[in-house]
Amino acid sequence: MREEYELTVIDSSELSGYALKMKRDNARLVQICAVSVPGGYELSYSFAKGYEFINYRIVIDEDTRIASIGDIYPSAVFYENEMKELFGVKVDSMYLDYNNKLYRIEQETPFKK
Amino acid sequence: MGKRSVVPFGPQHPVLPEPIHIDLVLEDEKVIEAIPSIGYIHRGLEKLIEKRDFNDYLYVIERICGICSYMHGMGYCEALERIFDVEIPDRAKYLRTIWCEMSRIHSHLLWLGLLADAFGFEALFYQCWRMREKVLDMFEASTGGRVIFSVNKIGGVLKDMDKDMLASFVKEFDAMEDEIRKLCDVFLTDYTVESRLRKVGILTKEDAIATGAVGPMMRASGIEIDTRKTGYAAYSNIDFKIITSNDCDSYARCEVRIKELFQSFDIIRQAVAQIPDGELSIAVKGNPDGEAFMRVEQPRGEAIYYVKANGTKNLDRARVRTPTFTNLTPLVKILQGCDYADVPILILTIDPCVSCTER
Amino acid sequence: MSGIMKFSRFAIKNLFSKPATREYPYVKKEYKERYRGRVAIDIDDCLFCGLCSRKCPSGAITVDRNERTWKIDRMGCVQCANCVEGCPKKCLHMENVYTEPDVTKVEDVFKGKPVEKKAEAPAEDISGKLPKADLDSCVFCGLCAKNCPAEAIAVDRPNKAWTLTEDMCQHCGVCSEKCPKKCISFV
Numbered sequence: 001m002r003e004e005y006e007l008t009v010i011d012s013s014e015l016s017g018y019a020l021k022m023k024r025d026n027a028r029l030v031q032i033c034a035v036s037v038p039g040g041y042e043l044s045y046s047f048a049k050g051y052e053f054i055n056y057r058i059v060i061d062e063d064t065r066i067a068s069i070g071d072i073y074p075s076a077v078f079y080e081n082e083m084k085e086l087f088g089v090k091v092d093s094m095y096l097d098y099n100n101k102l103y104r105i106e107q108e109t110p111f112k113k
Numbered sequence: 114m115g116k117r118s119v120v121p122f123g124p125q126h127p128v129l130p131e132p133i134h135i136d137l138v139l140e141d142e143k144v145i146e147a148i149p150s151i152g153y154i155h156r157g158l159e160k161l162i163e164k165r166d167f168n169d170y171l172y173v174i175e176r177i178c179g180i181c182s183y184m185h186g187m188g189y190c191e192a193l194e195r196i197f198d199v200e201i202p203d204r205a206k207y208l209r210t211i212w213c214e215m216s217r218i219h220s221h222l223l224w225l226g227l228l229a230d231a232f233g234f235e236a237l238f239y240q241c242w243r244m245r246e247k248v249l250d251m252f253e254a255s256t257g258g259r260v261i262f263s264v265n266k267i268g269g270v271l272k273d274m275d276k277d278m279l280a281s282f283v284k285e286f287d288a289m290e291d292e293i294r295k296l297c298d299v300f301l302t303d304y305t306v307e308s309r310l311r312k313v314g315i316l317t318k319e320d321a322i323a324t325g326a327v328g329p330m331m332r333a334s335g336i337e338i339d340t341r342k343t344g345y346a347a348y349s350n351i352d353f354k355i356i357t358s359n360d361c362d363s364y365a366r367c368e369v370r371i372k373e374l375f376q377s378f379d380i381i382r383q384a385v386a387q388i389p390d391g392e393l394s395i396a397v398k399g400n401p402d403g404e405a406f407m408r409v410e411q412p413r414g415e416a417i418y419y420v421k422a423n424g425t426k427n428l429d430r431a432r433v434r435t436p437t438f439t440n441l442t443p444l445v446k447i448l449q450g451c452d453y454a455d456v457p458i459l460i461l462t463i464d465p466c467v468s469c470t471e472r
Numbered sequence: 473m474s475g476i477m478k479f480s481r482f483a484i485k486n487l488f489s490k491p492a493t494r495e496y497p498y499v500k501k502e503y504k505e506r507y508r509g510r511v512a513i514d515i516d517d518c519l520f521c522g523l524c525s526r527k528c529p530s531g532a533i534t535v536d537r538n539e540r541t542w543k544i545d546r547m548g549c550v551q552c553a554n555c556v557e558g559c560p561k562k563c564l565h566m567e568n569v570y571t572e573p574d575v576t577k578v579e580d581v582f583k584g585k586p587v588e589k590k591a592e593a594p595a596e597d598i599s600g601k602l603p604k605a606d607l608d609s610c611v612f613c614g615l616c617a618k619n620c621p622a623e624a625i626a627v628d629r630p631n632k633a634w635t636l637t638e639d640m641c642q643h644c645g646v647c648s649e650k651c652p653k654k655c656i657s658f659v
Contacts, residue, residue, distance in 0.1 A: 002195060003343040005406055029325045030408075031417050031434040046406065046417065051343060055406065075325035075442035096148070103471065104152035110160060165529065172529040172552040240482060243492045250504075257506035257566065263552045271557065272506065299478045398623055 328414020
């Protein structure tokens with residue numbers, strides 16, 4: 001038996017709206033994953049409501065700034081720091097910004113292609 | 114209002130097996146705020162996928178951590194099997210289930226030992242680890258490794274456990290179960306243990322969802338979710354009830370893990386009774402193309418594997434989201450307002466695995 | 473028994489039972505048969521194809537085709553047995569003994585026998601060359617495809633087709649060695 005999941009592509013401006021909707025539905029934030037694609041990033045926000053596994057995908061270019069969802073889901077801030085430090089994704093208004101010191105790496109944005 | 118001071122906790126601390134640093138803002142003896150910081154052992158293993166063949170990367174991903182090693186490898190394999198759209202043989206599914214549960218037993222015994230050590234009950238710690246040693250010996254006999262098993266491959270497993278071996282394991286587990294039951298009686302009823310754990314570090318059900326707690330941490334707050342129920346490996350054919358507790362404190366988290374130990378023994382017995390004969394693996398040809406998410410229930414909670422392939426032998430991205438990474442936020446939550454003396458125990462109750470967290 | 477005395481029965485039992493540990497230098501541990509201690513090689517069977525060194529996740533193996541040497545950095549090896557799984561000649565295996573700890577990094581070098589100079593066929597240097605089947609004498613048995621470590625060859629028996637995926641070829645020469653009709657040559 002293989003678990004099914006949804007994957008919906010949304011616009012980066014809709015992100016907070018979807019996160020709020022998930023929060024209202026009592027879903028938990030499972031993960032945020034960044035992938036470097038030519039010219040930008042693909043960010044997957046995964047939520048789980050019971051056993052339902054819901055993924056939202058935003059595709060942005062390198063200069064797009066995205067808003068932090070840390071005030072909606074406090075755990076998001078670690079993922080956001082991670083993608084800021086490893087990929088160079090520009091995240092605005094994080095309540096806890098490690099200033100690229102989360103992983104204490106020497107190289108700047110090593111995962112960025 | 115008392116005087117505020119900041120006390121750094123870690124990265125080197127007797128209670129921590131691995132380096133994590135937490136800045137504790139104290140007001141007298143109460144913790145007001147905790148700011149965790151990680152990054153002492155970041156190895157960039159996720160980056161290595163660009164240099165390695167996707168088949169060989171399996172051995173890298175297994176080495177993310179020494180305790181959840183088996184399930185890291187399995188989660189990665191299952192994600193790739195989803196991309197290839199292959200169904201592995203039934204025998205391989207059951208073997209994976211058995212090894213998964215053995216990993217859970219050894220991980221929970223390890224944690225119980227560390228917990229006992231954290232509240233200063235060292236004799237209990239020795240007893241837990243003595244039991245764990247037996248599980249490691251079984252791993253050595255069945256997989257060839259005590260810590261890193263390397264028995265998975267994309268499309269199945271590499272090694273078989275024959276009837277005699279399985280029967281001897283079940284016999285050994287039966288004997289172990291008796292002994293562990295007596296041992297866990299100490300954890301659950303001993304006065305010293307109870308006084309250190311009861312009503313300490315309360316994480317309410319609402320907070321558990323909001324902060325994204327997973328695994329025993331979440332189940333001890335009364336949320337009935339276990340990723341094993343999504344039916345990867347052979348779990349869809351196995352009958353087990355999710356263990357929860359409504360106490361929401363450190364004692365509840367200890368109790369949930371102890372009950373999960375016995376549940377794992379039961380799952381192994383069921384799997385051994387049901388295991389069919391047959392092939393161990395099927396051939397998977399070509400290179401993967403596409404992406405897949407996969408989630409598995411590790412001893413510490415739900416782990417997510419994300420694999421994105423581009424049709425060549427190097428993947429674009431292999432991402433592991435480990436349970437401790439997401440359990441950091443609940444940790445911060447339970448540290449707020451606790452006594453300074455309880456901090457080591459509270460850090461341990463999330464079962465931190467920092468190597469996993471940083472990869 | 474009151475809660476406070478729960479552990480005492482363990483303590484009393486431990487007083488009168490044998491230690492759980494081994495008296496190490498006198499009693500040695502017996503390793504299980506499957507135990508992955510270290511990699512061993514039957515150097516006489518080795519083809520020096522180098523597949524093991526490419527598969528090694530930690531880059532501990534170095535194979536020199538011209539010198540006919542197979543080197544392993546014992547301290548770099550992570551005992552994953554990926555090389556053993558991948559070896560097309562099955563000349564690698566895991567031994568259930570450890571490499572002894574040492575203060576310097578141990579590197580084991582195995583040297584293959586020099587190739588016997590056969591008058592009619594000197595050892596051909598096939599590095600970088602691609603196999604090609606002579607389709608007139610090929611019987612499309614598929615043995616080459618089955619033995620190809622990199623799965624670069626596909627044989628379609630009904631349609632009498634022999635195809636090679638060039639970028640997957642590892643230039644190991646297993647296909648030509650396995651060919652019963654000896655119809656594979658390197659160009």
